[in-house]
Amino acid sequence: xxxxxxxxxxxxxxxxxxxxxxxxxxxxxxxxxxxxxxxxxxxxxxxxxxxxxxxxxxxxxxxxxxxxxxxxxxxxxxxxxxxxxxxxxxxxxxxxxxxxxxxxxxxxxxxxxxxxxxxxxxxxxxxxxxxxxxxxxxxxxxxxxxxxxxxxx
Amino acid sequence: xxxxxxxxxxxxxxxxxxxxxxxxxxxxxxxxxxxxxxxxxxxxxxxxxxxxxxxxxxxxxxxxxxxxxxxxxxxxxxxxxxxxxxxxxxxxxxxxxxxxxxxxxxxxxx
Numbered sequence: 001x002x003x004x005x006x007x008x009x010x011x012x013x014x015x016x017x018x019x020x021x022x023x024x025x026x027x028x029x030x031x032x033x034x035x036x037x038x039x040x041x042x043x044x045x046x047x048x049x050x051x052x053x054x055x056x057x058x059x060x061x062x063x064x065x066x067x068x069x070x071x072x073x074x075x076x077x078x079x080x081x082x083x084x085x086x087x088x089x090x091x092x093x094x095x096x097x098x099x100x101x102x103x104x105x106x107x108x109x110x111x112x113x114x115x116x117x118x119x120x121x122x123x124x125x126x127x128x129x130x131x132x133x134x135x136x137x138x139x140x141x142x143x144x145x146x147x148x149x150x151x152x153x
Numbered sequence: 154x155x156x157x158x159x160x161x162x163x164x165x166x167x168x169x170x171x172x173x174x175x176x177x178x179x180x181x182x183x184x185x186x187x188x189x190x191x192x193x194x195x196x197x198x199x200x201x202x203x204x205x206x207x208x209x210x211x212x213x214x215x216x217x218x219x220x221x222x223x224x225x226x227x228x229x230x231x232x233x234x235x236x237x238x239x240x241x242x243x244x245x246x247x248x249x250x251x252x253x254x255x256x257x258x259x260x261x262x263x
Contacts, residue, residue, distance in 0.1 A: 014186070014242050015177045021245045036174040037207070039155045040241035047247075 063097070156237045158204065158230070162220050168208045169234075173241045175206035186238060197227075200234050 018036075025035050025043055028050040034042055075089040098104035158169040184203060188196045202217045224230055 013180050015180045017242060017245065018173045018177065036177070037172050040172055041155050041244050043244045044247060 066097070067093075156233070156240055158233060158237070160220075160224075162223075167205070167220075169201075169204035169237070170207045171204060171237050171241055172207045175203055176238065176241060178206055179203040186235075189235070197231050197234075200231070200238060204234060204237065 021043075022032075022035060025046060026032065028046055030042070030046045070093055073090070074092050077083060077087050078089045080087070095107075098107045155170055155172075160167055179199070184196070184199050186196075186200075189200070198218060198221050201221050202214060205212050205217055
């Protein structure tokens with residue numbers, strides 16, 4: 001009577017618990033000597049390091065999935081069974097994703113700069129095709145525009 | 154860094170600490186921390202002696218008992234030893250940092 005309230009944990013020795021957890025720490029890279037004879041708090045840091053590694057691995061797998069998704073999207077036009085003749089796949093990403101904020105900012109700036117250069121080049125090419133008057137003539141024209149009836153009066 | 158007790162006796166520096174191995178050795182020799190309340194007179198010196206295993210394994214029991222008899226403030230010493238003894242287990246049982254999910258929070262009124 002009342003034995004159901006006895007804590008079975010109190011019957012388990014510390015040694016048993018140590019042996020129970022031992023394989024886990026071996027699996028995450030702790031040596032037997034560190035586990036048994038080293039600083040007992042090391043297990044905390046091994047466990048935290050393991051959590052960080054797991055998180056990193058998860059992010060890597062997610063990133064890999066994202067790249068695969070992008071690759072599939074890029075080739076999807078040619079995967080279509082009834083794709084018109086001559087259909088070409090979209091090009092794959094020209095560079096990897098930016099993983100840090102700074103890198104992303106730099107990449108964004110570089111992209112804007114490249115766009116500006118491209119726009120400038122297009123504008124210059126367009127301007128070169130125009131038959132613009134010379135500077136002097138331009139000035140004369142401007143004067144004429146300002147007071148078209150000056151000579152008449 | 155694990156909890157340690159340091160002192161000097163007879164010109165020699167001693168560092169007391171419990172590792173998992175030293176606790177295993179103590180338990181193999183019949184030590185049971187639950188006896189601390191029932192048999193304090195034998196358990197407490199054994200606990201003190203066990204703290205030598207990690208760094209001073211070959212110090213004779215007579216010397217350990219001699220040191221134990223001369224140590225001051227035993228009440229606090231034994232409290233610290235008990236804390237040190239539990240540390241290798243606590244380091245394994247520690248909860249994860251985040252209390253999200255199924256964790257149950259509790260508080261005591263004392």
